Amino acid sequence: xxxxxxxxxxxxxxxxxxxxxxxxxxxxxxxxxxxxxxxxxxxxxxxxxxxxxxxxxxxxxxxxxxxxxxxxxxxxxxxxxxxxxx
Amino acid sequence: xxxxxxxxxxxxxxxxxxxxxxxxxxxxxxxxxxxxxxxxxxxxxxxxxxxxxxxxxxxxxxxxxxxxxxxxxxxxxxxxxxxxxxxxxxxxxxxxxxxxxxxxxxxxxxxxxxxxxxxxxxxxxxxxxxxxxxxxxxxxxxxxxxxxxxxxxxxxxxxxxxxxxxxxxxxxxxxxxxxxxxxxxxxxxxxxxxxxxxxxxxxxxxxxxxxxxxxxxxxxxxxxxxxxxxxxxxxxxxxxxxxxxxxxxxxxxxxxxxxxxxxxxxxxxxxxxxxxxxxxxxxxxxxxxxxxxxxxxxxxxxxxxxxxxxxxxxxxxxxxxxxxxxxxxxxxxxxxxxxxxxxxxxxxxxxxxxxxxxxxxxxxxxxxxxxxxxxxxxxxxxxxxxxxxxxxxxxxxxxxxxxxxxxxxxxxxxxxxxxxxxxxxxxxxxxxxxxxxxxxxxxxxxxxxxxxxxxxxxxxxxxxxxxxxxxxxxxxxxxxxxxxxxxxxxxxxxxxxxxxxxxxxxxxxxxxxxxxxxxxxxxxxxxxxxxxxxxxxxxxxxxxxxxxxxx
Numbered sequence: 001x002x003x004x005x006x007x008x009x010x011x012x013x014x015x016x017x018x019x020x021x022x023x024x025x026x027x028x029x030x031x032x033x034x035x036x037x038x039x040x041x042x043x044x045x046x047x048x049x050x051x052x053x054x055x056x057x058x059x060x061x062x063x064x065x066x067x068x069x070x071x072x073x074x075x076x077x078x079x080x081x082x083x084x085x086x
Numbered sequence: 087x088x089x090x091x092x093x094x095x096x097x098x099x100x101x102x103x104x105x106x107x108x109x110x111x112x113x114x115x116x117x118x119x120x121x122x123x124x125x126x127x128x129x130x131x132x133x134x135x136x137x138x139x140x141x142x143x144x145x146x147x148x149x150x151x152x153x154x155x156x157x158x159x160x161x162x163x164x165x166x167x168x169x170x171x172x173x174x175x176x177x178x179x180x181x182x183x184x185x186x187x188x189x190x191x192x193x194x195x196x197x198x199x200x201x202x203x204x205x206x207x208x209x210x211x212x213x214x215x216x217x218x219x220x221x222x223x224x225x226x227x228x229x230x231x232x233x234x235x236x237x238x239x240x241x242x243x244x245x246x247x248x249x250x251x252x253x254x255x256x257x258x259x260x261x262x263x264x265x266x267x268x269x270x271x272x273x274x275x276x277x278x279x280x281x282x283x284x285x286x287x288x289x290x291x292x293x294x295x296x297x298x299x300x301x302x303x304x305x306x307x308x309x310x311x312x313x314x315x316x317x318x319x320x321x322x323x324x325x326x327x328x329x330x331x332x333x334x335x336x337x338x339x340x341x342x343x344x345x346x347x348x349x350x351x352x353x354x355x356x357x358x359x360x361x362x363x364x365x366x367x368x369x370x371x372x373x374x375x376x377x378x379x380x381x382x383x384x385x386x387x388x389x390x391x392x393x394x395x396x397x398x399x400x401x402x403x404x405x406x407x408x409x410x411x412x413x414x415x416x417x418x419x420x421x422x423x424x425x426x427x428x429x430x431x432x433x434x435x436x437x438x439x440x441x442x443x444x445x446x447x448x449x450x451x452x453x454x455x456x457x458x459x460x461x462x463x464x465x466x467x468x469x470x471x472x473x474x475x476x477x478x479x480x481x482x483x484x485x486x487x488x489x490x491x492x493x494x495x496x497x498x499x500x501x502x503x504x505x506x507x508x509x510x511x512x513x514x515x516x517x518x519x520x521x522x523x524x525x526x527x528x529x530x531x532x533x534x535x536x537x538x539x540x541x542x543x544x545x546x547x548x549x550x551x552x553x554x555x556x557x558x559x560x561x562x563x564x565x566x567x568x569x570x571x572x573x574x575x576x577x578x579x580x581x582x583x584x585x586x587x588x589x590x591x592x593x594x595x596x597x598x599x600x601x602x603x604x605x606x607x608x609x610x611x612x613x614x615x616x617x618x619x620x621x622x623x624x625x626x627x628x629x630x631x632x633x634x635x636x637x
Contacts, residue, residue, distance in 0.1 A: 016212065020161050
């Protein structure tokens with residue numbers, strides 16, 4: 001498993017648009033499960049509603065983890081995604 | 087005569103039959119089904135349909151109503167496929183052997199409640215989105231087509247409220263205006279009406295009864311009134327207002343694409359004043375030939391901390407690019423006086439208008455100035471940007487500003503970042519001192535722009551914020567006009583151009599005076615471009631005099 005921590009910059013936090021994009025990103029990696037954790041609550045990144053219900057806001061620190069065959073590629077892509085969008 | 091008072095959210099007058107928006111009957115009843123697999127198959131089909139419809143709506147939205155709403159519909163499409171949502175629905179079908187309609191409705195209610203319970207206003211608003219999505223899937227299951235407008239003639243559409251997907255699917259050619267019981271100035275209905283340029287009223291309340299369906303009404307989007315069976319006097323007044331509106335509309339249509347030139351061949355530059363990148367659309371829609379004043383304060387006012395160089399760069403770049411080679415004059419930050427920002431930590435002043443404001447802040451805080459200049463110069467390769475310094479009172483100030491620019495250019499050069507070294511530099515003429523030393527100032531810069539609002543305030547010694555100065559505050563005061571003339575003469579002596587970006591620029595009664603002075607450019611609000619153009623095209627510069635400068 002690989003993971004990284006990220007502090008959210010976007011004033012709206014993980015709102016509908018980046019959440020949707022994140023879901024797409026996470027699902028692109030076959031045989032790899034991506035999770036997002038905030039304050040001890042973990043959800044799978046492929047679940048839009050659950051992701052939004054985490055209520056991740058600007059300033060929150062989340063842990064993004066990937067486990068599986070493509071975990072390296074997934075982490076690289078997700079790091080870029082968070083930097084560019086959140 | 088029946089008058090229904092609401093809130094006007096989109097200007098204009100329209101007259102037509104009232105048509106109450108019909109929503110199809112979609113009451114869902116719980117039914118027990120025997121073939122669960124078949125039910126799930128129905129659900130899958132309805133989901134597919136919903137996704138297609140929503141993506142199509144998103145596409146349509148991009149053209150009609152902008153990117154934000156398009157993204158909203160794309161997110162709706164994602165909700166339809168969301169694992170948890172779908173699992174909730176299929177579990178219900180499994181447990182209760184119920185019809186898909188019921189399961190979807192219940193799942194929608196559950197998820198909407200979950201969002202409504204969150205402590206974030208944005209998330210709470212998403213509850214309405216979930217409901218809209220659930221309703222769409224149910225409609226598809228029931229095979230129901232969304233309510234449309236069944237009428238041969240255009241109508242004034244009345245409703246309790248209209249959801250985003252509903253407003254978008256309407257046949258716009260059939261709508262003269264909107265009136266809703268609920269809603270607000272920021273509701274989708276209001277936004278759509280303004281985009282379409284038709285009148286709209288919201289918050290009409292219970293008075294908007296369905297019994298009025300079919301009756302002819304007059305809607306005034308400015309006063310927020312819907313009038314049914316107006317008496318003779320009201321009708322005449324409305325008719326007049328309507329005719330004037332039509333006249334202006336026609337005038338504007340004929341003025342688009344025309345040159346800003348007087349009957350005797352004097353050309354003028356007709357630009358626009360904007361406060362943020364969002365305003366560029368209005369500039370282009372009204373055929374503005376450039377931007378004479380891009381107020382950069384929005385970057386500082388709307389943030390909780392200093393905007394970064396990259397944030398600024400993006401804003402300047404986007405406007406420069408959108409204007410496609412047309413000049414964009416960007417004014418450096420003009421905070422202070424009536425525009426206050428917390429994080430700047432400014433000391434309280436007795437007379438903010440006479441205090442540390444605008445360029446004085448920049449010269450006192452070189453880091454803030456440098457950041458803004460870096461962003462501006464970086465953006466200068468994406469269009470025709472000109473930089474303008476506000477509140478100039480002395481020659482040394484201009485020299486310092488220019489030194490700061492040179493220093494920034496050297497930095498960018500060393501970093502290998504491209505910039506346009508021929509970027510025009512200009513100053514606002516808005517203080518009496520700048521008028522008296524205008525000749526020397528004109529030698530140092532590429533243009534002047536007169537900020538008539540502040541120039542009037544400082545020249546007449548009248549607080550522009552005060553309401554009770556009355557006759558003491560004369561925007562056409564000869565002193566002010568003579569000041570502008572002095573600046574204009576100094577500019578032309580040095581071979582540079584002079585424009586007016588204060589409100590006086592759009593004052594058509596002043597146009598002959600400006601022509602007589604040889605003002606080269608007027609920068610007005612986008613909606614004033616075409617009327618000013620019309621006035622320019624009817625003027626003969628040679629016959630214009632300076633009589634207004636006489637006392």
